[in-house]
Amino acid sequence: xxxxxxxxxxxxxxxxxxxxxxxxxxxxxxxxxxxxxxxxxxxxxxxxxxxxxxxxxxxxxxxxxxxxxxxxxxxxxxxxxxxxxxxxxxxxxxxxxxxxxxxxxxxxxxxxxxxxxxxxxxxxxxxxxxxxxxxxxxxxx
Numbered sequence: 001x002x003x004x005x006x007x008x009x010x011x012x013x014x015x016x017x018x019x020x021x022x023x024x025x026x027x028x029x030x031x032x033x034x035x036x037x038x039x040x041x042x043x044x045x046x047x048x049x050x051x052x053x054x055x056x057x058x059x060x061x062x063x064x065x066x067x068x069x070x071x072x073x074x075x076x077x078x079x080x081x082x083x084x085x086x087x088x089x090x091x092x093x094x095x096x097x098x099x100x101x102x103x104x105x106x107x108x109x110x111x112x113x114x115x116x117x118x119x120x121x122x123x124x125x126x127x128x129x130x131x132x133x134x135x136x137x138x139x140x141x
C-alpha cells in the first residue's frame with residue numbers, strides 16, 4: 001500500500017533532530033511514499049523557520065532543500081496535486097470531528113483518505129483522527 005508522508009516525517013528525515021532516526025526507519029518501511037504539492041510548500045516553510053531560528057545555517061538549509069528537491073525530481077516520492085475533492089473532504093473532517101484538526105492537517109488527512117493511502121506521521125492528534133476515520137496510520141515515534 002502507498003503511504004502519504006506527513007510533513008512532520010519529512011522534516012525529521014531531512015533535518016537533523018531527535019526524530020530523524022525514527023523518520024528514516026519509517027521511510028525505509030514504505031514501499032511507495034506519496035506527498036502532495038502542499039507537503040512541498042509546508043516543507044519549505046519548515047526549513048525556512050529552522051533557518052530563522054538558527055537551527056540550520058544557510059548552507060545547511062540550502063543543502064536540505066536541494067536534497068529534497070532532488071528526491072522529488074528523481075521520483076522517490078509520488079507527487080499528488082490537490083483537487084477540490086480534497087478540500088471538500090478536509091472541510092467535512094473539520095466539521096465532523098470531536099478531535100480538533102489544524103487546517104493543513106485536515107487537508108493532508110483528506111488526501112490520504114480520498115486517495116486510499118495509509119498515513120505516516122509523528123503527530124498524535126493527526127494519527128488519532130486518521131484512525132477514527134479508518135485510515136491506516138503509521139505513528140512514527
